[in-house]
Amino acid sequence: MLTFEHVCKRYPDAGDALVDVSFGLSRGEMAFLTGRSGAGKSTLLKLIAMMEQCSRGNILLDGRNITRISERKIPYLRRNLGLIFQDYKLLNDRTVFDNVALPLIVSGFSHQDISRRVRASLDKVSLLGKERKYPLALSGGEQQRVGIARAIVNKPKLILADEPTGNLDPELSAEVMNMFEQFMQVGVTVLIATHDLELVNRLGHRVLTLDKGRLIVS
């Protein structure tokens, strides 16, 4: 599903962020990406989300090389990804429904499809009935679940989560992780960047650890 081949990323002024990183994730696999701050976790996720381009090596997403993809094609490839952020990245002037519907509107789904899928998605994160609320009227945990609903509404093959539990208490964190495991069981590949080692150890999935840009445990 996702393959890194000797990927290097060097920033002109900050030096090497990733050095010769190689690994693969298969369909329906769930993995944690850990490491200290500045170890390159965010860079790695940004490369997959095509927010950055790698300096060397190849990245294959669902068999397709996204290393030197043209800017025009990026939007269409991103539609196969579900992105989840620590700060949720919700639009606060739009309702929960509109936030979750955004990826579908962008992809040109019909009205009926959108409303059906948004409901299904909100149902999965147990937020059905809060469609008309605005994000700021929700708790942090609920906002994160809106973010998750938005990430899965497009039925992506790969979900990337950057510190999804960073702002949540342990109980809510466990709940969120539980959701990810459910997605994994229906064949979605999930990659979660986190430094919550306790949680990582408890769940016992594959762990990718980065240290100063190098992959040390895979």
Added chain:
Amino acid sequence: MKQTHRKHSRQRLVEIFHAYLLNHAHGLFSSLGRLSRTPFTSAMTILVLSVAISLAGCFYIVVANIQQLTGNLQASNQMSLFLKEHINESVAQKMADQLARNDNIESIKFISKKQAMDEFKANSGFGDALNALEGNPLPNVIQILPKGVLDSREALDTLMADFKKMPEVEFVQVDMQWVERLQAIMRIASRGVTLVGVLLGFAVTFITGNTIRLELHNRQDEVVISKLVGATHAFIQRPFLYTGFWLGFIAGFSAWLIITIMLLIVESPVEKLSSLYHSSFELLYLSFSEFILLLMMASCLAVLGSWAVLHYQLRQIKPQ
């Protein structure tokens, strides 16, 4: 199996097209709604735009009006023969009758001293002051409209020279000379209209572009999030382009209003002036097609300005 697949994909295409149209309609109306949610800012921008557009429009309509006026004059190579003071009315009338038989003359109008005085009294506003005059200082005048064949300058000049030689004639005035000069000035003015139009067109483009740039800046989060969920540039810029369109369209309309109101304000003084010259001059307003053209140009320039800004700025906004 293959057939159902094809049928299914066609259905999907129809769906996508339908969603695309809906998206456009949504962009059209939501951008209008967004403008109305910041009424003060929107009004300021629209006001600035409409002032710029109406400036160009006013200049245009003023020149068009003067051109209409000089256009009427163009047809007449009318000459006025001012007769010497000692020539009395009956002699002058006889002379006019004689001239009327001239083959080169289309028509003749005799204006006696008295008629001229009455008109002058009625229209100049000096009525009472003129009553104080002892005699009538105005001369008898014969207005002559040469035949159409005399379009060329030389023919006119010969005719004019003939009149000048007549002993009763004090001097001959050809209206055409100043008409020609005026027309030369008008040619410059109409070129000026084009230049001013282009300049103000640039202003409209840049003002809208800058407004859209600010709007884009305010909605940066939305742009970033849309990009992250796979929105194309075309999708992201659509509502902004519609905002630009509305700014131009509304500004075009209010510019038309401004121009029309200004013309209404000057209409009655102009009519008065025109009656002083016995002219049937009617103030020109913007025609319907000019109004449509104004709206279209304003909208197009505004969209162009927005598009140029979006084209460059959208690339700059990258998700972090």
